[in-house]
Amino acid sequence: MALSDADVQKQINQMMAFIEQEANEKAEEIDARAEEEFAIxxxxxxxxxxxxxxxxxxxxxxxxxxxxxxxxxxxxxxxxxxxxxxxxxxxxxxxxxxxxQLSVITQDRAAYSALLTKLISQGLCQFMERKVILRCREADYKLVEDALPSAVHQYQSLAKKDVTVIVDTENWLPAEICGGIELTAQNSRIKITNTLEARLEMLAHQMLPEIRRLLFGRNPNRKFDN
Structure with missing residues (x-):
């Protein structure tokens, strides 16, 4: 039996409705998947x-x-x-x-004379030469002359050697230094400076760690003294 136009149209409408529903469901599925992927x-x-x-x-x-x-x-x-x-x-x-304050030392002539004796004797012991030239301040010449025999005697007793010491009266040490003497030998090729300033500098260098400790206390970060 042939379908009427109304039945055909009805079936077409049903098919269209089904396709549209499938499409909508597919679109929703795609949207959901896309939204999920977007969210991820x-x-x-x-x-x-x-x-x-x-x-x-x-x-x-x-x-x-x-x-x-x-x-x-x-x-x-x-x-x-x-x-x-x-x-x-x-x-x-x-x-x-x-x-x-070194100049105070020279004001006590007895003490200064004894110091000059030691400075000369020590210098001679360092030299161990037969002939030595001695320089001093012009103001100390008399004291040096007086101290010289004792200094030479001390040297000869220690070194068991003779020595001739000549005071250079043409080339005095500068008057502005505090005092002390200078010794030369072998035509001035070797020299020992035993002025008060030189001895103070040497002593200060040796005692520098102790001076630091006395002035500023012990440094806990310092492993070695210098």
């Missing part, structure tokens, strides 16, 4: 950028901490240098004040 990709990108941001600020924080440490270290080193400079200047001032 969005989460991945957000997490990726979040990690990058965290990493970026971690680096910044480490850089800031490093700069703070460097800054603190620089300030500490600068302050240490300033303290060391101040200490060295104070030591220089103390030595300068001590040097200025």
């Amino acid at each position: 990709e969005k989460g991945r990108l957000v997490n990726q950028h979040r990690l990058k941001i965290i990493e970026f600020y971690d680096r910044k924080e480490k850089q800031v901490e490093l700069q703070k440490k460097i800054g603190a270290s620089n300030l500490l080193n600068k302050s240490r240098i300033e303290v060391l400079k101040a200490q060295e200047q104070h030591i220089k001032n103390v030595l300068l004040e001590t040097q200025q």
Whole structure:
């Protein structure tokens, strides 16, 4: 039996409705899948950028901490240098004040004469030469002449050798030094300076660690004295 036009149209409408429903369901499925994939990709990108941001600020924080440490270290080193400079200047001032007081020693002629005897004798023992030229201040000439025999006797008793000491009266030591003597031998090729300033400088160098300790206390960071 042939279908009427109305039945045909009805079937066509049903088929169209089915196709449309299938299409809508498929579209919804695609939309849902796309939305899910978008959400996943969005989460991945957000997490990726979040990690990058965290990493970026971690680096910044480490850089800031490093700069703070460097800054603190620089300030500490600068302050240490300033303290060391101040200490060295104070030591220089103390030595300068001590040097200025050396002239007091020469005012006690008996004590100064005894000191000259020791300075001459020590110099001769260092030389161990047969002929020695001695220089002194012109103001000390008489004291040196008086001290010389005793100094030579001390040297000969220790070294068991003879020595001739000639006082150079043409080339005096500078009048501005505090005192002491200078010895030369072998046509001035060798020289020993036993002036009061030279002995003070030598003594200060030897006692520098002790001077530092007395003035500023023991440094807990110093492993070795120098």
